[in-house]
Amino acid sequence: MSRYQSYVYIEDLGKHVDEEVTLNGWLYNKRGKGKLQFLILRDGTGICQCVVFKGNVSEEKFAEAKSLTQESSFSAMGKVVASEKAPGGYELDVTDLKIYQISDEYPITPKEHGDSFLIEHRHLWLRSSRQHAIMRVRAAVQKAIRDFFDNNGFKLMDSPLLTPNACEGTSTLFETKYFDLGNAYLSQSGQLYAEASAMALGRVYTFGPAFRAERSKTRKHLTEFWMVEPEMAFFDLEDDMQLAEDLTVYIVKYCLEHCKPELETLERDITKLEKVQGNFPRLSYTEAVEWLAENKIPLMVKDENGQDKEVHPFPWGEDFGTVQEEAIMEQFDQPCFIYDYPTEVKAFYMKRNPENQKVVRAMDMLGPEKAGELIGGSQREDDFDLLEERIKAHDLPMEDFKWYLDLRKYGSVPHSGFGMGLERTVKWITGAKHIRETIPMPRMIHRIIP
Numbered sequence: 001m002s003r004y005q006s007y008v009y010i011e012d013l014g015k016h017v018d019e020e021v022t023l024n025g026w027l028y029n030k031r032g033k034g035k036l037q038f039l040i041l042r043d044g045t046g047i048c049q050c051v052v053f054k055g056n057v058s059e060e061k062f063a064e065a066k067s068l069t070q071e072s073s074f075s076a077m078g079k080v081v082a083s084e085k086a087p088g089g090y091e092l093d094v095t096d097l098k099i100y101q102i103s104d105e106y107p108i109t110p111k112e113h114g115d116s117f118l119i120e121h122r123h124l125w126l127r128s129s130r131q132h133a134i135m136r137v138r139a140a141v142q143k144a145i146r147d148f149f150d151n152n153g154f155k156l157m158d159s160p161l162l163t164p165n166a167c168e169g170t171s172t173l174f175e176t177k178y179f180d181l182g183n184a185y186l187s188q189s190g191q192l193y194a195e196a197s198a199m200a201l202g203r204v205y206t207f208g209p210a211f212r213a214e215r216s217k218t219r220k221h222l223t224e225f226w227m228v229e230p231e232m233a234f235f236d237l238e239d240d241m242q243l244a245e246d247l248t249v250y251i252v253k254y255c256l257e258h259c260k261p262e263l264e265t266l267e268r269d270i271t272k273l274e275k276v277q278g279n280f281p282r283l284s285y286t287e288a289v290e291w292l293a294e295n296k297i298p299l300m301v302k303d304e305n306g307q308d309k310e311v312h313p314f315p316w317g318e319d320f321g322t323v324q325e326e327a328i329m330e331q332f333d334q335p336c337f338i339y340d341y342p343t344e345v346k347a348f349y350m351k352r353n354p355e356n357q358k359v360v361r362a363m364d365m366l367g368p369e370k371a372g373e374l375i376g377g378s379q380r381e382d383d384f385d386l387l388e389e390r391i392k393a394h395d396l397p398m399e400d401f402k403w404y405l406d407l408r409k410y411g412s413v414p415h416s417g418f419g420m421g422l423e424r425t426v427k428w429i430t431g432a433k434h435i436r437e438t439i440p441m442p443r444m445i446h447r448i449i450p
């Protein structure tokens with residue numbers, strides 16, 4: 001029984017067998033014949049068949065039951081009956097009903113709807129069984145992430161979302177006026193502040209929204225997404241990859257343990273997830289490029305007429321795209337790390353490999369089953385002069401990075417961190433077709449409503 005009101009949630013029905021209870025919710029579906037009405041009620045925690053028998057309720061209540069339309073809001077009072085046939089294992093033998101509102105004709109019906117129709121009705125689409133299941137997995141992934149870090153000595157240190165400077169390149173910044181101080185930008189990543197926090201608390205994580213004015217119109221890009229970013233003093237790149245692997249294994253195990261019904265609703269092949277056990281393969285960028293050459297996977301470019309053109313063999317120094325990532329991942333059924341990327345394609349703050357200045361100590365973790373990049377991270381440049389040189393090389397305003405350089409002036413230490421995209425991870429675990437299904441209200445280039 002809820003502490004606040006005298007009703008129970010469908011997920012708790014097992015504790016109330018043979019008791020009189022009240023369920024509150026919305027009509028998911030309805031069947032009826034003669035003296036019986038079967039009202040399928042959903043309350044956010046599950047669905048329950050409420051059986052209204054004409055002999056058990058007043059004439060008026062029976063008529064009310066018949067009048068309920070899809071998504072009408074109501075309460076049903078009655079006895080909880082264990083029933084093997086019923087979805088969820090219990091039914092309600094109804095003795096009374098209370099209607100809150102008879103719903104207008106509901107736009108989303110069991111028939112197929114187009115993608116754009118559904119996304120326009122996102123505020124209602126969230127109630128559909130698949131979307132509902134994905135949202136519950138999302139909440140579980142978030143909890144798994146928090147538990148993992150909280151239980152491993154990390155402190156949650158939130159980074160600001162309004163920032164004076166770029167973190168991940170200047171081409172994807174959202175700009176906003178900031179009083180008399182000129183322009184501010186929506187944060188692309190909490191990392192730079194997490195570094196300051198790590199120097200104060202040792203091991204920290206930030207977990208919040210990140211913004212990218214991405215022109216990429218793909219199934220994997222949002223303009224507003226959530227990212228968890230751990231940052232650790234005295235960690236090198238090897239430690240960083242190990243932590244990313246441990247986190248990933250923990251999340252997958254947690255979901256397999258706590259989200260079985262949701263994964264079933266989503267028809268997710270969980271044998272694929274069960275293979276995620278640790279010991280992820282690791283390839284250097286250079287090894288990956290050699291593999292691409294051997295397997296004749298080209299670089300795709302546009303020629304002067306805008307036509308796709310293949311470049312063979314894949315040239316060292318170019319960043320990987322979907323084609324290369326998916327080809328490499330065909331070989332693996334666990335996530336894979338690619339590390340030591342060309343300096344030119346990566347961010348200014350990454351530490352160059354002391355043995356080979358052409359590469360930085362960066363890593364990406366790619367997911368199997370075409371999941372794409374789930375994690376991006378690196379060891380950070382901890383030398384004042386080398387970092388200053390990189391800020392200049394990237395044409396970034398030195399004034400804005402003075403505080404960041406301070407971290408290399410007052411007790412600099414080797415340190416590393418990474419960012420895991422929440423929605424990409426949820427997309428992989430749920431098998432959702434598009435990233436827009438993995439966040440309650442997706443923000444994309446052409447969508448800001450609802």
Ligand code: 4AD
Binds near residue numbers: 167168212225420421
């Ligand atoms: O690789 P990214 O850009 O790394 C960073 O932002 C680092 N500062 C993180 C760090 O080291 N603390 O982004 C990290 C992850 C990606 O691997 C991806 O999962 C996700 O964030 N991501 C996006 N997810 C959805 N839509 C987008 N536009 C995304 N851009 C990145």
Ligand code: MG
Binds near residue numbers: 364373375376
């Ligand atoms: Mg990245």
